[in-house]
Amino acid sequence: MVRRLEPIHLKSLRDHVHDTLREAIISGRFRTDEKLNERQLAAELGISTTPLKEALRQLETEGLVRTEARRGSYVTFNARQAEEMMLARAALESVMAQQAARHATDAQIALMKTHIEQMRAALQEADIARLIELNEYFHDTIHDASSCEYLRRLQNGQRMYDHAARVTVLADETERVRSFAEHEAIMLAIAERNEDEAERLMREHVMLAGEKHLITVFSYTPAEKRK
Structure with a gap:
Protein backbone atom coordinates (compact mmCIF):
# COMPACT_ATOMS: atom_id res chain seq x y z
CA MET A 1 0.00 0.00 0.00
CA VAL A 2 2.91 2.37 0.71
CA ARG A 3 6.32 2.54 -0.95
CA ARG A 4 9.32 1.06 0.89
CA LEU A 5 11.81 3.72 1.99
CA GLU A 6 15.36 3.61 0.69
CA PRO A 7 18.14 5.14 2.87
CA ILE A 8 19.56 7.18 -0.03
CA HIS A 9 16.31 9.12 -0.24
CA LEU A 10 15.98 9.96 3.44
CA LYS A 11 15.88 13.49 4.80
CA SER A 12 15.21 12.83 8.43
CA LEU A 13 13.62 9.43 8.73
CA ARG A 14 10.64 10.72 10.68
CA ASP A 15 10.00 13.48 8.12
CA HIS A 16 10.19 11.06 5.23
CA VAL A 17 7.79 8.63 6.92
CA HIS A 18 5.47 11.54 7.69
CA ASP A 19 5.50 12.77 4.08
CA THR A 20 4.92 9.28 2.70
CA LEU A 21 1.95 8.57 4.99
CA ARG A 22 0.53 12.06 4.51
CA GLU A 23 0.48 11.65 0.75
CA ALA A 24 -1.08 8.16 1.07
CA ILE A 25 -3.84 9.56 3.30
CA ILE A 26 -4.58 12.61 1.15
CA SER A 27 -4.59 10.62 -2.08
CA GLY A 28 -7.13 8.18 -0.63
CA ARG A 29 -4.95 5.08 -0.33
CA PHE A 30 -6.01 5.06 3.32
CA ARG A 31 -9.71 5.70 3.81
CA THR A 32 -11.51 7.79 6.41
CA ASP A 33 -11.75 5.91 9.78
CA GLU A 34 -9.36 3.18 8.58
CA LYS A 35 -7.13 1.79 11.34
CA LEU A 36 -3.40 2.08 10.62
CA ASN A 37 -1.63 -1.15 11.56
CA GLU A 38 1.71 0.10 12.90
CA ARG A 39 3.59 -3.20 12.64
CA GLN A 40 2.40 -3.80 9.10
CA LEU A 41 3.21 -0.24 8.01
CA ALA A 42 6.67 -0.41 9.58
CA ALA A 43 7.35 -3.65 7.71
CA GLU A 44 6.13 -2.18 4.40
CA LEU A 45 8.29 0.90 4.86
CA GLY A 46 11.32 -1.11 6.02
CA ILE A 47 11.68 0.79 9.30
CA SER A 48 11.18 0.30 13.03
CA THR A 49 7.99 1.44 14.73
CA THR A 50 9.74 4.36 16.50
CA PRO A 51 9.90 6.83 13.55
CA LEU A 52 6.46 5.61 12.51
CA LYS A 53 4.98 6.54 15.89
CA GLU A 54 6.69 9.95 15.68
CA ALA A 55 5.23 10.51 12.20
CA LEU A 56 1.75 9.50 13.39
CA ARG A 57 1.96 12.02 16.24
CA GLN A 58 2.80 14.72 13.70
CA LEU A 59 -0.09 13.65 11.47
CA GLU A 60 -2.38 13.84 14.48
CA THR A 61 -1.43 17.49 15.08
CA GLU A 62 -2.37 18.16 11.44
CA GLY A 63 -5.81 16.65 11.88
CA LEU A 64 -5.20 13.72 9.54
CA VAL A 65 -5.02 10.97 12.18
CA ARG A 66 -6.42 10.36 15.67
CA THR A 67 -4.79 8.04 18.18
CA GLU A 68 -6.84 6.26 20.83
CA ALA A 69 -5.24 4.74 23.91
CA ARG A 70 -4.87 0.95 23.64
CA ARG A 71 -6.76 0.97 20.32
CA GLY A 72 -4.34 2.50 17.82
CA SER A 73 -4.39 5.20 15.15
CA TYR A 74 -7.20 5.93 12.71
CA VAL A 75 -7.41 8.11 9.60
CA THR A 76 -9.55 11.22 10.14
CA PHE A 77 -8.94 12.98 6.81
CA ASN A 78 -12.26 13.21 5.01
CA ALA A 79 -13.99 14.82 2.05
CA ARG A 80 -14.90 17.97 3.98
CA GLN A 81 -11.26 18.60 4.89
CA ALA A 82 -10.24 18.02 1.28
CA GLU A 83 -12.88 20.52 0.17
CA GLU A 84 -11.52 23.10 2.63
CA MET A 85 -8.00 22.56 1.25
CA MET A 86 -9.31 23.03 -2.29
CA LEU A 87 -11.01 26.30 -1.34
CA ALA A 88 -7.92 27.55 0.48
CA ARG A 89 -5.69 26.70 -2.46
CA ALA A 90 -8.05 28.39 -4.92
CA ALA A 91 -7.98 31.58 -2.83
CA LEU A 92 -4.19 31.62 -2.49
CA GLU A 93 -3.33 30.62 -6.03
CA SER A 94 -5.77 33.06 -7.66
CA VAL A 95 -4.37 36.03 -5.73
CA MET A 96 -0.81 35.02 -6.61
CA THR A 114 8.99 27.44 -21.71
CA HIS A 115 7.12 25.37 -19.14
CA ILE A 116 4.03 25.44 -21.37
CA GLU A 117 5.98 24.16 -24.39
CA GLN A 118 7.56 21.43 -22.27
CA MET A 119 4.09 20.48 -20.95
CA ARG A 120 2.82 20.30 -24.53
CA ALA A 121 5.57 17.81 -25.40
CA ALA A 122 4.94 15.74 -22.24
CA LEU A 123 1.21 15.72 -23.00
CA GLN A 124 1.81 14.46 -26.54
CA GLU A 125 4.11 11.73 -25.20
CA ALA A 126 1.68 10.83 -22.38
CA ASP A 127 4.57 11.25 -19.93
CA ILE A 128 2.47 11.71 -16.81
CA ALA A 129 5.35 11.89 -14.32
CA ARG A 130 7.03 14.62 -16.36
CA LEU A 131 3.72 16.45 -16.77
CA ILE A 132 3.16 16.48 -13.00
CA GLU A 133 6.69 17.77 -12.47
CA LEU A 134 6.26 20.55 -15.05
CA ASN A 135 2.86 21.41 -13.62
CA GLU A 136 4.50 22.06 -10.26
CA TYR A 137 7.33 24.06 -11.87
CA PHE A 138 4.76 26.23 -13.66
CA HIS A 139 2.86 27.02 -10.46
CA ASP A 140 6.12 27.66 -8.59
CA THR A 141 7.16 30.16 -11.26
CA ILE A 142 3.86 32.00 -10.82
CA HIS A 143 4.41 32.04 -7.06
CA ASP A 144 7.90 33.50 -7.58
CA ALA A 145 6.58 36.08 -10.03
CA SER A 146 3.85 37.19 -7.62
CA SER A 147 6.38 38.36 -5.00
CA CYS A 148 3.80 37.34 -2.37
CA GLU A 149 6.11 35.96 0.30
CA TYR A 150 3.43 35.61 2.97
CA LEU A 151 1.01 33.83 0.64
CA ARG A 152 3.81 31.56 -0.57
CA ARG A 153 4.49 30.45 3.01
CA LEU A 154 0.82 29.63 3.44
CA GLN A 155 0.78 27.78 0.12
CA ASN A 156 3.81 25.69 1.08
CA GLY A 157 1.70 24.09 3.80
CA GLN A 158 -0.58 22.71 1.09
CA ARG A 159 2.04 21.27 -1.25
CA MET A 160 1.40 17.64 -0.34
CA TYR A 161 -2.33 18.04 -0.99
CA ASP A 162 -1.60 19.82 -4.27
CA HIS A 163 0.69 17.00 -5.40
CA ALA A 164 -1.83 14.30 -4.49
CA ALA A 165 -4.58 16.13 -6.35
CA ARG A 166 -2.39 16.47 -9.44
CA VAL A 167 -1.54 12.76 -9.43
CA THR A 168 -5.24 11.91 -9.26
CA VAL A 169 -6.38 14.39 -11.91
CA LEU A 170 -3.58 13.92 -14.43
CA ALA A 171 -4.01 10.15 -14.48
CA ASP A 172 -7.04 10.79 -16.71
CA GLU A 173 -6.30 11.65 -20.36
CA THR A 174 -9.26 14.01 -20.76
CA GLU A 175 -8.25 15.87 -17.61
CA ARG A 176 -4.65 16.15 -18.83
CA VAL A 177 -5.79 17.86 -22.02
CA ARG A 178 -8.12 20.17 -20.14
CA SER A 179 -5.50 21.01 -17.51
CA PHE A 180 -2.94 21.88 -20.18
CA ALA A 181 -5.38 24.23 -21.93
CA GLU A 182 -6.10 25.94 -18.61
CA HIS A 183 -2.40 26.40 -17.89
CA GLU A 184 -1.81 27.89 -21.31
CA ALA A 185 -4.70 30.34 -20.84
CA ILE A 186 -3.34 31.38 -17.41
CA MET A 187 0.11 31.96 -18.90
CA LEU A 188 -1.34 34.14 -21.68
CA ALA A 189 -3.34 36.21 -19.19
CA ILE A 190 -0.23 36.82 -17.09
CA ALA A 191 1.86 37.64 -20.19
CA GLU A 192 -0.80 40.14 -21.28
CA ARG A 193 -0.83 41.69 -17.77
CA ASN A 194 -4.53 40.96 -17.47
CA GLU A 195 -4.78 40.74 -13.70
CA ASP A 196 -8.52 40.05 -13.41
CA GLU A 197 -8.42 37.34 -16.07
CA ALA A 198 -5.36 35.65 -14.52
CA GLU A 199 -7.11 35.58 -11.14
CA ARG A 200 -10.37 34.20 -12.57
CA LEU A 201 -8.69 31.54 -14.69
CA MET A 202 -6.49 30.32 -11.84
CA ARG A 203 -9.43 30.10 -9.43
CA GLU A 204 -11.45 28.07 -11.95
CA HIS A 205 -8.45 25.84 -12.71
CA VAL A 206 -7.84 25.00 -9.05
CA MET A 207 -11.51 24.45 -8.31
CA LEU A 208 -12.00 22.10 -11.27
CA ALA A 209 -8.95 20.03 -10.34
CA GLY A 210 -9.99 19.94 -6.68
CA SER A 219 -17.15 10.14 -4.48
CA TYR A 220 -18.02 13.52 -2.97
CA THR A 221 -19.68 16.44 -4.74
CA PRO A 222 -18.74 19.86 -3.27
CA ALA A 223 -21.54 21.90 -1.71
CA GLU A 224 -21.49 24.52 -4.48
CA LYS A 225 -22.19 21.81 -7.06
CA ARG A 226 -25.16 20.48 -5.07
CA LYS A 227 -27.00 23.80 -5.14
Whole structure:
Protein backbone atom coordinates (compact mmCIF):
# COMPACT_ATOMS: atom_id res chain seq x y z
CA MET A 1 0.00 0.00 0.00
CA VAL A 2 2.91 2.37 0.71
CA ARG A 3 6.32 2.54 -0.95
CA ARG A 4 9.32 1.06 0.89
CA LEU A 5 11.81 3.72 1.99
CA GLU A 6 15.36 3.61 0.69
CA PRO A 7 18.14 5.14 2.87
CA ILE A 8 19.56 7.18 -0.03
CA HIS A 9 16.31 9.12 -0.24
CA LEU A 10 15.98 9.96 3.44
CA LYS A 11 15.88 13.49 4.80
CA SER A 12 15.21 12.83 8.43
CA LEU A 13 13.62 9.43 8.73
CA ARG A 14 10.64 10.72 10.68
CA ASP A 15 10.00 13.48 8.12
CA HIS A 16 10.19 11.06 5.23
CA VAL A 17 7.79 8.63 6.92
CA HIS A 18 5.47 11.54 7.69
CA ASP A 19 5.50 12.77 4.08
CA THR A 20 4.92 9.28 2.70
CA LEU A 21 1.95 8.57 4.99
CA ARG A 22 0.53 12.06 4.51
CA GLU A 23 0.48 11.65 0.75
CA ALA A 24 -1.08 8.16 1.07
CA ILE A 25 -3.84 9.56 3.30
CA ILE A 26 -4.58 12.61 1.15
CA SER A 27 -4.59 10.62 -2.08
CA GLY A 28 -7.13 8.18 -0.63
CA ARG A 29 -4.95 5.08 -0.33
CA PHE A 30 -6.01 5.06 3.32
CA ARG A 31 -9.71 5.70 3.81
CA THR A 32 -11.51 7.79 6.41
CA ASP A 33 -11.75 5.91 9.78
CA GLU A 34 -9.36 3.18 8.58
CA LYS A 35 -7.13 1.79 11.34
CA LEU A 36 -3.40 2.08 10.62
CA ASN A 37 -1.63 -1.15 11.56
CA GLU A 38 1.71 0.10 12.90
CA ARG A 39 3.59 -3.20 12.64
CA GLN A 40 2.40 -3.80 9.10
CA LEU A 41 3.21 -0.24 8.01
CA ALA A 42 6.67 -0.41 9.58
CA ALA A 43 7.35 -3.65 7.71
CA GLU A 44 6.13 -2.18 4.40
CA LEU A 45 8.29 0.90 4.86
CA GLY A 46 11.32 -1.11 6.02
CA ILE A 47 11.68 0.79 9.30
CA SER A 48 11.18 0.30 13.03
CA THR A 49 7.99 1.44 14.73
CA THR A 50 9.74 4.36 16.50
CA PRO A 51 9.90 6.83 13.55
CA LEU A 52 6.46 5.61 12.51
CA LYS A 53 4.98 6.54 15.89
CA GLU A 54 6.69 9.95 15.68
CA ALA A 55 5.23 10.51 12.20
CA LEU A 56 1.75 9.50 13.39
CA ARG A 57 1.96 12.02 16.24
CA GLN A 58 2.80 14.72 13.70
CA LEU A 59 -0.09 13.65 11.47
CA GLU A 60 -2.38 13.84 14.48
CA THR A 61 -1.43 17.49 15.08
CA GLU A 62 -2.37 18.16 11.44
CA GLY A 63 -5.81 16.65 11.88
CA LEU A 64 -5.20 13.72 9.54
CA VAL A 65 -5.02 10.97 12.18
CA ARG A 66 -6.42 10.36 15.67
CA THR A 67 -4.79 8.04 18.18
CA GLU A 68 -6.84 6.26 20.83
CA ALA A 69 -5.24 4.74 23.91
CA ARG A 70 -4.87 0.95 23.64
CA ARG A 71 -6.76 0.97 20.32
CA GLY A 72 -4.34 2.50 17.82
CA SER A 73 -4.39 5.20 15.15
CA TYR A 74 -7.20 5.93 12.71
CA VAL A 75 -7.41 8.11 9.60
CA THR A 76 -9.55 11.22 10.14
CA PHE A 77 -8.94 12.98 6.81
CA ASN A 78 -12.26 13.21 5.01
CA ALA A 79 -13.99 14.82 2.05
CA ARG A 80 -14.90 17.97 3.98
CA GLN A 81 -11.26 18.60 4.89
CA ALA A 82 -10.24 18.02 1.28
CA GLU A 83 -12.88 20.52 0.17
CA GLU A 84 -11.52 23.10 2.63
CA MET A 85 -8.00 22.56 1.25
CA MET A 86 -9.31 23.03 -2.29
CA LEU A 87 -11.01 26.30 -1.34
CA ALA A 88 -7.92 27.55 0.48
CA ARG A 89 -5.69 26.70 -2.46
CA ALA A 90 -8.05 28.39 -4.92
CA ALA A 91 -7.98 31.58 -2.83
CA LEU A 92 -4.19 31.62 -2.49
CA GLU A 93 -3.33 30.62 -6.03
CA SER A 94 -5.77 33.06 -7.66
CA VAL A 95 -4.37 36.03 -5.73
CA MET A 96 -0.81 35.02 -6.61
CA ALA A 97 -1.75 34.70 -10.30
CA GLN A 98 -3.28 38.17 -10.17
CA GLN A 99 -0.13 39.55 -8.56
CA ALA A 100 2.07 37.69 -11.05
CA ALA A 101 0.24 39.46 -13.89
CA ARG A 102 1.18 42.73 -12.20
CA HIS A 103 4.75 42.00 -11.12
CA ALA A 104 6.23 39.23 -13.33
CA THR A 105 9.48 40.09 -15.08
CA ASP A 106 9.99 39.38 -18.76
CA ALA A 107 12.34 36.55 -17.78
CA GLN A 108 9.68 34.95 -15.55
CA ILE A 109 7.07 35.17 -18.30
CA ALA A 110 9.55 33.60 -20.72
CA LEU A 111 10.08 30.78 -18.22
CA MET A 112 6.32 30.21 -17.98
CA LYS A 113 6.16 29.98 -21.78
CA THR A 114 8.99 27.44 -21.71
CA HIS A 115 7.12 25.37 -19.14
CA ILE A 116 4.03 25.44 -21.37
CA GLU A 117 5.98 24.16 -24.39
CA GLN A 118 7.56 21.43 -22.27
CA MET A 119 4.09 20.48 -20.95
CA ARG A 120 2.82 20.30 -24.53
CA ALA A 121 5.57 17.81 -25.40
CA ALA A 122 4.94 15.74 -22.24
CA LEU A 123 1.21 15.72 -23.00
CA GLN A 124 1.81 14.46 -26.54
CA GLU A 125 4.11 11.73 -25.20
CA ALA A 126 1.68 10.83 -22.38
CA ASP A 127 4.57 11.25 -19.93
CA ILE A 128 2.47 11.71 -16.81
CA ALA A 129 5.35 11.89 -14.32
CA ARG A 130 7.03 14.62 -16.36
CA LEU A 131 3.72 16.45 -16.77
CA ILE A 132 3.16 16.48 -13.00
CA GLU A 133 6.69 17.77 -12.47
CA LEU A 134 6.26 20.55 -15.05
CA ASN A 135 2.86 21.41 -13.62
CA GLU A 136 4.50 22.06 -10.26
CA TYR A 137 7.33 24.06 -11.87
CA PHE A 138 4.76 26.23 -13.66
CA HIS A 139 2.86 27.02 -10.46
CA ASP A 140 6.12 27.66 -8.59
CA THR A 141 7.16 30.16 -11.26
CA ILE A 142 3.86 32.00 -10.82
CA HIS A 143 4.41 32.04 -7.06
CA ASP A 144 7.90 33.50 -7.58
CA ALA A 145 6.58 36.08 -10.03
CA SER A 146 3.85 37.19 -7.62
CA SER A 147 6.38 38.36 -5.00
CA CYS A 148 3.80 37.34 -2.37
CA GLU A 149 6.11 35.96 0.30
CA TYR A 150 3.43 35.61 2.97
CA LEU A 151 1.01 33.83 0.64
CA ARG A 152 3.81 31.56 -0.57
CA ARG A 153 4.49 30.45 3.01
CA LEU A 154 0.82 29.63 3.44
CA GLN A 155 0.78 27.78 0.12
CA ASN A 156 3.81 25.69 1.08
CA GLY A 157 1.70 24.09 3.80
CA GLN A 158 -0.58 22.71 1.09
CA ARG A 159 2.04 21.27 -1.25
CA MET A 160 1.40 17.64 -0.34
CA TYR A 161 -2.33 18.04 -0.99
CA ASP A 162 -1.60 19.82 -4.27
CA HIS A 163 0.69 17.00 -5.40
CA ALA A 164 -1.83 14.30 -4.49
CA ALA A 165 -4.58 16.13 -6.35
CA ARG A 166 -2.39 16.47 -9.44
CA VAL A 167 -1.54 12.76 -9.43
CA THR A 168 -5.24 11.91 -9.26
CA VAL A 169 -6.38 14.39 -11.91
CA LEU A 170 -3.58 13.92 -14.43
CA ALA A 171 -4.01 10.15 -14.48
CA ASP A 172 -7.04 10.79 -16.71
CA GLU A 173 -6.30 11.65 -20.36
CA THR A 174 -9.26 14.01 -20.76
CA GLU A 175 -8.25 15.87 -17.61
CA ARG A 176 -4.65 16.15 -18.83
CA VAL A 177 -5.79 17.86 -22.02
CA ARG A 178 -8.12 20.17 -20.14
CA SER A 179 -5.50 21.01 -17.51
CA PHE A 180 -2.94 21.88 -20.18
CA ALA A 181 -5.38 24.23 -21.93
CA GLU A 182 -6.10 25.94 -18.61
CA HIS A 183 -2.40 26.40 -17.89
CA GLU A 184 -1.81 27.89 -21.31
CA ALA A 185 -4.70 30.34 -20.84
CA ILE A 186 -3.34 31.38 -17.41
CA MET A 187 0.11 31.96 -18.90
CA LEU A 188 -1.34 34.14 -21.68
CA ALA A 189 -3.34 36.21 -19.19
CA ILE A 190 -0.23 36.82 -17.09
CA ALA A 191 1.86 37.64 -20.19
CA GLU A 192 -0.80 40.14 -21.28
CA ARG A 193 -0.83 41.69 -17.77
CA ASN A 194 -4.53 40.96 -17.47
CA GLU A 195 -4.78 40.74 -13.70
CA ASP A 196 -8.52 40.05 -13.41
CA GLU A 197 -8.42 37.34 -16.07
CA ALA A 198 -5.36 35.65 -14.52
CA GLU A 199 -7.11 35.58 -11.14
CA ARG A 200 -10.37 34.20 -12.57
CA LEU A 201 -8.69 31.54 -14.69
CA MET A 202 -6.49 30.32 -11.84
CA ARG A 203 -9.43 30.10 -9.43
CA GLU A 204 -11.45 28.07 -11.95
CA HIS A 205 -8.45 25.84 -12.71
CA VAL A 206 -7.84 25.00 -9.05
CA MET A 207 -11.51 24.45 -8.31
CA LEU A 208 -12.00 22.10 -11.27
CA ALA A 209 -8.95 20.03 -10.34
CA GLY A 210 -9.99 19.94 -6.68
CA GLU A 211 -13.52 18.85 -7.54
CA LYS A 212 -12.16 16.05 -9.72
CA HIS A 213 -9.97 14.90 -6.83
CA LEU A 214 -12.93 14.94 -4.42
CA ILE A 215 -15.12 12.93 -6.76
CA THR A 216 -12.38 10.42 -7.59
CA VAL A 217 -11.12 9.83 -4.05
CA PHE A 218 -14.27 10.34 -1.95
CA SER A 219 -17.15 10.14 -4.48
CA TYR A 220 -18.02 13.52 -2.97
CA THR A 221 -19.68 16.44 -4.74
CA PRO A 222 -18.74 19.86 -3.27
CA ALA A 223 -21.54 21.90 -1.71
CA GLU A 224 -21.49 24.52 -4.48
CA LYS A 225 -22.19 21.81 -7.06
CA ARG A 226 -25.16 20.48 -5.07
CA LYS A 227 -27.00 23.80 -5.14
